[in-house]
Amino acid sequence: MSRHLNVLIIEDSEDDTLLTLRELRRGGYSLDYVRVDTPTAMQAALEERTWDIAIADFSMPAFSGLEALKLLQRYNLDLPFIVVSGTIGEDVAVAVMKAGAHDYLLKSNLTRLVPAVEREVREARERRKRHSTEQALQESEERFQTLCNSAPLAIFQTDCQGRRTYNNPLWHDISGLSEERSLGYGWADAIHPEERLGVLKSWEHTASKQGSWVHEHRLLTQQGEIRWVRALASPMYSTEGNFLGHVGTVEDITKQKQAAQRIYEQAALLDISTDAISVCDLENQILFWNKGAERLYKWKSQEAIGKNAEQILYNSEESLILRRKIQAILAKDGKWQGELEQVSKGGKKIVVESRWTLIYDEVNKPKSILIVSTDITEKKQLQAQFLRAQRLESLGALAGGIAHDFNNILTPILAVAQLLSFKFPNLDDNNKQLLAILEGSAKRGADLVKQILSFTRGVEGTRTTIQLRHLLVDVAQVAKKTFPKFIDTQVNIAPDLWTVFGDPTQLHQVLMNLVVNARDAMPDGGTLSISAENFWVEEEYARMHVDASVGSYAAIAISDTGMGIYPEILDRIFDPFFTTKEQGKGTGLGLSTAMSIIRSHGGFVTVYSEVGKGSNFNVYLPSSQIIETDTPADVELPEGNGELILVVDDEATICEITKNTLNSHNYKVLTASDGIGALALYAQHKESIGLVLIDMMMPGIDGPSTILKLQRINPKVKIVAMSGLVAHSSTIQYQNLQIQGFLSKPFTTEILLNTISSALK
Structure with missing residues (x-):
């Protein structure tokens, strides 16, 4: 007690x-x-x-x-x-x-x-x-009775001799028997006469073995109605291990049987369809396979039925991942439509336009998946040719106009540079250096032409992880070297830009189309801006943009200061064959193709334009939040002047490596593992500490709270915040803390030293 x-x-x-x-x-x-x-x-x-x-x-x-x-x-x-x-x-x-x-x-x-x-x-x-025990028992009995009375299944109980001792109300509705006739052995009267003997023998065998029982059979009601049921029974035992009888359920599966029968009756009609029609269960086992599926996939019906669809139709990890994403969408929305890459029996790759529909049983429980697929392999091949033609349209005026003459100019320059080196091996070092510069410049020019021509030829590739920085820099270089000099090209790419999964050739085409359109919008000159950053789409933003979904994106912005787009045609710019260019200057398929490509990558496009002020096209591509890993060039790092830095982080390894790094570059360092320690050290060395480098997420007093307390001690304290959870582009939320900088973990030595040097100024 x-x-x-x-x-x-x-x-x-x-x-x-x-x-x-x-x-x-x-x-x-x-x-x-x-x-x-x-x-x-x-x-x-x-x-x-x-x-x-x-x-x-x-x-x-x-x-x-x-x-x-x-x-x-x-x-x-x-x-x-x-x-x-x-x-x-x-x-x-x-x-x-x-x-x-x-x-x-x-x-x-x-x-x-x-x-x-x-x-x-x-x-x-x-x-x-x-009282509590009695009340719990009473409530349990009431819950059991309520459950049985409202259950979507008929529930029964038998004694050890197989006689029914209990039936819930739904059994009477299914069987058509009264409560009195359903007890004892009377329940067998509801079984269809043609199946009664077999069902009773099966039941007697189960009862004698005291095992579980599952059986599908027909009932014949007194009104002459035939119903299909699935009966399940499990044995009950006393605490001493004595057999007491069975408890079980009876499910009315009449509608399921009728639906299955209709499906099989309609199979002959489905076989004349040119589309591949199949039905899979929720574990991907193939249940139905029409003649159209045999023609498309080369698997005969008897070969396909019973096999796992993932094993015979998909041979790449990307396709399997997409299929599983589709199943998640089905569970949520009940349907899906889109393109899939599959393989036929011989391993031939095919592309299908597929429509998936989730089929439910009579109790609205997902049962199977109906899949209708149309072969669009040839269509995709023609589309690839069309996309290549569009790439040529975007670069035709640039590459076609300069490649031949440019190569003609570069060929003798490069040849003469190499020939002179051979003919005059005894030149002094100064002249040799001049020839090396000449040869290197010629080679760089030739590489540029090869790059443009390679893209113009439209070499196709499979989708892979892409570092958008490379595509953007490449497009910017083409613009700087080929656009008129009165167009100023500016590039601003976030240093922690996420990667995307896609087709680099198609995305290159989209970017080139947008920058060429920007060039054409500035016949009198202007500024072309190419920028990229990480972007998180929230629920409210997704509701306002039809193609957007909640998640992480890499956001690319192509903007110009040109003529702008009139409001009355802004909604039509993505329509196929719509163009405002002069005849012969464009087909009107560029932006519609770009939109199609971005949508096929799961992204979306937004446009903002004002007449006379320019246009801004924003391309959003889904990202897995993996940061690009470029190898930084060797740069001269800023050195300290003996300033004392207070480093605050609950991770001891971060404190130690940061301390060693700063000590190596002429800084003095104090470290604290939490906010309380930081406040104590700062109060002790307030006059000497030049800057506080503090983590945002710490146990006890967190970073923001510690910063506010430090600022109460010294309103002029200089602070650089750091965090492994806050993206570099999200530091706007810390502006109200009045800090001097922000570091997104993990950070390089260059970024660390540059940030601290800038904050100390």
Whole structure:
């Protein structure tokens, strides 16, 4: 028994209260108590919390023990109530006990208090336990009855002889039998006469073996209606291991059987379809395979049915991942439509336009997947040719116009440079260096032409992980070297730009189309801006953009300061064959092709334009948030001047490596593992510390809270925050902290030193 008590003391005397508490503590109790001496105070105490026992003085100036007892009884609480009095007669004691008090004693004989309390608290707890058990049992029985009455399955129970002892109401609806006829062996009357003997033999065998039973069979109701059911039964045993009977369910599967029958009846009609039609269960096992599927995939129906679709139709990890994503979409939306790369029996790659529909059973539970696929392999091949033609349209005026003449110019330059080196091997070092410069420049020019021509030829590649930085830099170089000089090309790419999964050739085409359009929009010159950053699409943003989904994207912006687009045609710019260019200058397929490519990559495009001010095209491509890993060029790193830096991070390794790095570059370092330590060190060395480098996520006092406390100590303190959870582009949320810089973990030595050097200025 617990030796802790919550005691409600109804007493006007503090001295008597202390005597009562002292006696209880002598009895080994730890106490929480409240003393009240008015009805209002007692009522508040009863409503505020629960109590183990109430001890009341019989007579008080404004309140009596009997009145306190009546107040307690109005709350209907099973709370032991002991009356304590200085003097109490036998008649009063009898009246108190009749009124409902559990015990009474004199203040002059408090030695009885502890035994009385122990007895009454113990009995009260036992009463509550019995009440709780009885109530739980009653509630369990009620829940069971409610469950059985409302269950979507018929539920039955038998004795050890196989006689029905219980049926829920749904059984009577399914079988058509009354409650009386369903008990005993009467349930067998509902079985169809043609199947009755077989079902009973199967049941008798199961009952004798005391095992589980699963069987599908027909019922024939008294109204002459045939119903298909699936019956399941499991054995029940007593705690001693004796067989008691079976409990089971009966599911009406008539609609499923009828639906399956209709599917098979319609199979002949489906076989004349040119599309491949198949049905798979939720584990990807093929259930149905029409003649169109045989023609497309080269697998005969008897070969395909029963096989796993993933094993015979997909041979790449990317295709399997996409298929599993489709199944997730099906579970959510019930349907999916899109393109899939598959293989036929001989391993030939094919592309299909596929429509998937989730099929439900009669209880609205997912059962199978209907798949209708159209072969678009030739269409995709023609589309590839069309995309190559569009690439030539984007670069035709650039590459076609300069490649031939440029190569003609570079060929003799390169040849002469090499020939002179051969003919004059004894040239001095200065002249040799000049020839090397000449040869290197010629080779770089030739490489540029090869790059443009290679892209123009449209070499196709499979989708792979792409570092967008390379594509963007390549496009920017082409623009800088080939666009008119009065167009200023500016590039701004986030250093931590995420990678994307896609076709680099197609994405290169999209970017070239957008920059060429930007060039054409600035016939009198202007600024072409190419930028890229990481972007997170939230739910609200996704609701406002049809093609957007919640998640991470790499966002590319191509903007110009040109003529802009009129509002009345802005909604039509992505329509096929719509163009504002002069005849012969464009087909009007460039932007529609770009939109198609971006959508096929799971991305989307937005446009903002003002007439006379220019246009801004934003391309969003889904990303897995993997940061590009470019090898940085050797650069001269800034050195410190002996400044003292306070590094605060709960990761000891980060503190240590940061300290070593800063020490190696002429800084002095103090380290702290949490906010409290940082505040203590800063208060001690406030005059010497030049900057605080602090992590945002720490146990105890976190980074933002520590920063605010540091700024209270010294409003001019210089702070650089760092975090492994906050992307570099998200540091705007820390601007209200008035910090001097932000580092996104992991950071390089170059970024660390440059950030600290900049913050110290």
